[in-house]
Amino acid sequence: MIKSFKVVALGLSLLLANVCVSHAQDFQKGFAAYEKEDYATVLKEWRPLADRGDAEAQFYLGLMYKNGQGVTQDYKEAVRLYGLAAVQGDADAQISLGEMYNSGQGVTQDKKETVRLYRLAAEQGIAQAQKNLGAMYINGQGVTQDSKEAIKWYRLAAEQGNADAQYNLGWMYYIGLGIIQDNVYAYMWYNIAASGGDANAVNERDVIAKKMTRSQLEKAQDLASECVKKNYRGC
Template identity: 55%
Template sequence: MRFRHFIAALALALVPATGIAQDHDRAFEAYYAGDYQRAMREWRPLADRGDAVAQYYLGWMYDYGEGVPQDDVEAVRWYRLAAQQGDAYAQSSLGWMYESGEGVAQDEAEAVRWYRMAAMQGNSHAQSNLAQMYLTGRGVQLNDAEALRWYRLAAGQGVADAQYGFGWMLDEGRGVAENDTEAMQWYLLAAEQGLAEAQYALGYMYDEGTGVQQDYAEAMRWYRLAAEQDLVFAKNSIGVLFDEGRGVEEDNAEAVRWYRMAAEEGSVSGQVNLAWMYYVGEGVAQDYTAAAQWFQTAAEQGDADAQLELGVMYDSGRGVARNSAEAARWYQMAAEQGVAEAQYLLGGLYDSGVGVVEDDAEAKRWYRLASEQGHTQAKSQLDKLEGRGTAVDTVVDSLAEALTRMLLCREQNAENCE
């Protein structure tokens, strides 16, 4: 994640204790007064003479278009000059440019190299970014232990993203024994700094009673804070609380409002929830067509439950024209993701030859998969189908045996061979 990471006192501390300091003083004074062009005029001569701090700030100003037209390529040039002189902030920024492919060809391995140089000097934001690279295996081999180590160092320096990342690893038990209580503490530190992801995680823990006593009102409070920063997951979760009356008075219309916001912003869970509200007519007028549209939006993004429900709607002709072949297609997608009900329904289509070519072997396969997950109806249908097969096999075997005896009899010229 990108960090706007310079602070006046720290920046001044980076300046060599020489006469150059006065030039930097004037540049910083202009910069923090918002007079970027004057700051650029003060820093440019210093940067041209090889001053690493000035080079870093020139890179920053080109990066953000402050006092000059925004120019990623020029930003990279100045960051590199400062980074090659060992400036940790420039190394961290150059690492980001390589990670994101801004002003330079994207190269995650090169990003890791620059992050590591800065992190080894104690740069907290580079430490956090390096941890993320280890956690996701980008530019370096995935290594939870290394991710945890760098997150811990950055979190200890107060970096909100690192506090959240460290908390998440404790929450998930990645690279460390799972510890929900300690995870909660780190989420809180990041949430109090305004990090939306941490606010959502904190809300979720209050919602579920994980690492803390369950408290729906607190869950709602943290979800709202995250939602105010447009975190889509939080909007869906607020909808769920209104839908179920947890921590607030049940209000289906308000639930629909939040589900719609989440759905329109791409939340698959929000799309599925909104589809159900249309399907059952809660908080909104019942509308099977709208339900089918939202189920389809979620299904096309790979949501197995939505794929199942869309299949059911094509199977029954609710909200869409009845189409057994289309039902089979959506059942298949959900069934391949392990949804027992979809496996059962798909087995039924193969059993009856509706929407697909009748195929007892395929019917048995899908019934069996559903049955193995405890689906009782699938087990019953599988038993019937296998029983039917056994009866047919018995008849065929008997006929084959009778034919064999008749042919043998005739070969021996015996009488009464029928």
């Protein structure tokens, strides 16, 4: 009896393994087609996966409906698909659905729901969501305005190399919002963001440099170099 049970259990395990492999192969076929903009093949591969509850397929189908890629643009359908993936913990879907609620595309605009969704993804450590959540706090949208909380989320995103968050930290140090005003640290973060490709940071860095002494500039540049070496942590 025990031996029979083990045989059945082994059979089920092998069956599930084969299903998972087939599932992954179908998704990869769809992704390869997506990159080639072969949307007919994408829909053929991903729609059945989405119908079976695959969060990644649901997210990408939602993206296609939002952008009108291979389908008629439909914000409501995008919201529906994003929602299915978001409740399964898919961070990309949580961010995208949050953006839909933020702009009111396909759904009634709801800043509080935007914050809730951004927070779900931010707490998974996603830099884009952390930066977005920081922006909601700095602007007091969907939450009580809180500059210190904004700094917290911007810093978490900045530590992952998010140039927008690094720029925003520089700005907050520059004007002294939620933190003691400090041109040295403002320059440091602007310089780091500029190195990450933020054109606005280049301009702001150069403006603030004119207000700094030579020793302040040298210190800011040294701090920026040290920060990069530490992978932006503890800066």
